[in-house]
Amino acid sequence: MSGRLVEELTRRAALAMREVFEVDADPEVRPTNDPRFGDYQINGVLPLARRIGGNPRQLATRLLEGLDLGDMCLPPEIAGPGFINLRLDPFWVAREAGRVASDPRANISPVQAPQCVVVDFSSPNVAKRMHVGHLRSTIIGDALVRTLRFLGHRVVGDNHVGDWGTQFGILLWAWERHADQAALDADPIGELERLYKLGSEAAKADPQVADACRAELAALQAGDPERLALWKRFVAISRADAEAIYARLGVSFDTWHGESFYHERLAGVVERLCERGLARESEGAIAVFFDEDGDLGGTPLLVQKSDGAYLYATSDVATAEYRIETYAPDRIVYVVDVRQSLHFKQLFATLEALGYDQVRFEHVGFGMMLGADGRPFRTRDGGTVTLAALLEEAEERILPIVAEKWPDASEDEQRDIARRVGYGAVKYADLSQNLTTDYRFDWDKFLAAEGNTGPYLQYALVRIRSVLREYEVRVGRPFVADGAPLRLEADQERELATELLKLGDALDSAARLSRPHIVCEYLFGVARRFSPFYAACPILGAPDEGLRDSRVALAVATARTLEIGLDCLNIPLLDRM
Ligand code: ARG
Numbered sequence: 194m195s196g197r198l199v200e201e202l203t204r205r206a207a208l209a210m211r212e213v214f215e216v217d218a219d220p221e222v223r224p225t226n227d228p229r230f231g232d233y234q235i236n237g238v239l240p241l242a243r244r245i246g247g248n249p250r251q252l253a254t255r256l257l258e259g260l261d262l263g264d265m266c267l268p269p270e271i272a273g274p275g276f277i278n279l280r281l282d283p284f285w286v287a288r289e290a291g292r293v294a295s296d297p298r299a300n301i302s303p304v305q306a307p308q309c310v311v312v313d314f315s316s317p318n319v320a321k322r323m324h325v326g327h328l329r330s331t332i333i334g335d336a337l338v339r340t341l342r343f344l345g346h347r348v349v350g351d352n353h354v355g356d357w358g359t360q361f362g363i364l365l366w367a368w369e370r371h372a373d374q375a376a377l378d379a380d381p382i383g384e385l386e387r388l389y390k391l392g393s394e395a396a397k398a399d400p401q402v403a404d405a406c407r408a409e410l411a412a413l414q415a416g417d418p419e420r421l422a423l424w425k426r427f428v429a430i431s432r433a434d435a436e437a438i439y440a441r442l443g444v445s446f447d448t449w450h451g452e453s454f455y456h457e458r459l460a461g462v463v464e465r466l467c468e469r470g471l472a473r474e475s476e477g478a479i480a481v482f483f484d485e486d487g488d489l490g491g492t493p494l495l496v497q498k499s500d501g502a503y504l505y506a507t508s509d510v511a512t513a514e515y516r517i518e519t520y521a522p523d524r525i526v527y528v529v530d531v532r533q534s535l536h537f538k539q540l541f542a543t544l545e546a547l548g549y550d551q552v553r554f555e556h557v558g559f560g561m562m563l564g565a566d567g568r569p570f571r572t573r574d575g576g577t578v579t580l581a582a583l584l585e586e587a588e589e590r591i592l593p594i595v596a597e598k599w600p601d602a603s604e605d606e607q608r609d610i611a612r613r614v615g616y617g618a619v620k621y622a623d624l625s626q627n628l629t630t631d632y633r634f635d636w637d638k639f640l641a642a643e644g645n646t647g648p649y650l651q652y653a654l655v656r657i658r659s660v661l662r663e664y665e666v667r668v669g670r671p672f673v674a675d676g677a678p679l680r681l682e683a684d685q686e687r688e689l690a691t692e693l694l695k696l697g698d699a700l701d702s703a704a705r706l707s708r709p710h711i712v713c714e715y716l717f718g719v720a721r722r723f724s725p726f727y728a729a730c731p732i733l734g735a736p737d738e739g740l741r742d743s744r745v746a747l748a749v750a751t752a753r754t755l756e757i758g759l760d761c762l763n764i765p766l767l768d769r770m
Contacts, residue, residue: 196301196697213259231280238275249275288678290690294750295676301697303345308523311349311516312338318355319431323438323580329559332623334528335444336709340761349447356451362410367392381430458511459503494539524553531558557707560631587615613765621647625713645717653720657752672745680743685726693754716758
């Protein structure tokens with residue numbers, strides 16, 4: 194077993210279909226909605242009947258004769274017009290759950306056919322401090338990278354920073370007029386922000402300044418050495434600021450190719466698009482038009498302005514080509530605000546027209562993070578909230594609770610716990626949302642110890658870890674799971690154990706569909722099933738040693754499941770809280 198139940202059941206059912214009916218068909222194995230009908234069902238017999246003819250119930254009966262699930266399931270039942278209900282065999286569940294306890298990967302093997310996936314995430318436009326608008330791409334992209342990687346895929350996580358755009362024209366203009374070397378040394382990012390603000394206000398008020406900023410940008414992009422040297426400094430300053438945030442979040446990248454990295458390819462991109470008849474001139478500019486495709490909107494994809502400047506889209510075509518040449522990826526995933534969806538639709542259509550149809554391009558668009566009042570997330574005086582401030586607030590809100598609960602811990606330790614809980618809560622809140630809709634940032638809800646929150650899941654794990662410490666004290670040695678089948682006597686034990694076998698499926702769908710909230714929901718389900726087990730089945734006080742060890746192993750398997758899941762989401766773990 195690969196540790197992916199749906200995959201295994203699908204494999205076996207498809208095999209039976211081939212043997213009995215000599216067809217390749219999707220058996221459509223799904224978890225049941227109602228536990229009275231078992232754990233899974235095979236829904237593919239009805240579509241099969243439509244395809245090959247015949248009475249679906251009779252086909253289902255014949256399929257059962259060829260279906261070998263004896264080790265995994267109780268005898269299957271045919272229901273309704275031709276569904277097949279499957280119930281996992283409790284002995285099989287007991288054996289598999291025992292293996293989850295003893296295996297560091299919870300018995301989930303790496304995928305047999307690993308894919309190469311490029312994940313483009315975080316990707317802020319640099320020159321200013323990172324703000325809350327950069328949170329979602331960073332957190333969601335990181336979770337996808339980690340989940341894909343755990344499953345055995347080859348992943349390239351790329352931070353496609355905007356380091357070549359208009360903001361640098363503005364900065365250069367402002368630097369030439371208002372540079373303050375001492376301020377730049379004392380508070381580099383603060384000084385860049387001051388300059389940027391000066392420059393953009395001036396450009397807004399005066400079209401001549403705006404022109405001068407554009408000229409600065411053009412000179413930079415044309416390779417003027419003095420401007421390039423300044424640009425390098427600016428980029429290094431904002432990179433240092435961003436790195437500090439990534440370090441706090443525990444996020445890292447494999448590559449950090451900004452837009453500037455592709456700059457030499459841009460002329461070639463426009464040329465190729467024109468040669469292939471995909472782009473043409475219009476009012477001095479060059480653009481890809483999608484006249485026939487009403488879906489892509491009447492707006493063309495601009496790749497070169499009339500003044501010769503290249504655009505976001507030009508750089509995205511060049512980036513995709515570089516990635517395809519360099520990594521030969523199966524998928525390229527862009528984790529970017531849903532408001533850019535037209536850009537990505539047009540980009541993907543352009544790339545397909547260029548012949549890159551062996552790659553699955555995917556825009557994982559997410560909604561906005563709003564304030565608790567449903568309005569854009571702002572500081573009290575209407576400014577943007579920096580990510581650093583958001584993370585500090587998370588820590589400060591938790592710290593007094595930790596200090597009260599663990600007065601003997603050193604301040605460092607108290608802070609460490611507060612950060613893990615606070616950052617974990619922020620991340621989990623973001624990841625557990627429905628991806629595409631906006632969500633309201635609500636501290637009380639996200640920090641709550643109950644409900645589908647980061648702290649609730651962290652606490653479930655803390656509780657198990659403390660049982661294990663207690664075991665060690667009482668028995669005199671640490672518990673080591675030996676992989677033996679568990680003794681599942683109570684309903685609560687069986688339900689928990691069954692749930693633990695679904696981690697592989699949850700990770701798999703989250704990675705396939707680019708939906709980390711599937712993992713959140715799954716982990717919440719696990720934690721919710723742990724509580725009744727913990728309440729109903731004394732672990733260390735079990736009536737005999739065999740049952741005690743089985744229950745400890747079940748707790749270990751639960752801990753393992755939570756650890757792997759939370760680690761894929763990059764939620765910090767704790768020993769106490
Ligand atoms: N820098 C862009 C922004 O802040 C996001 C870049 C996303 N990645 C991409 N390949 N377009 O809007």
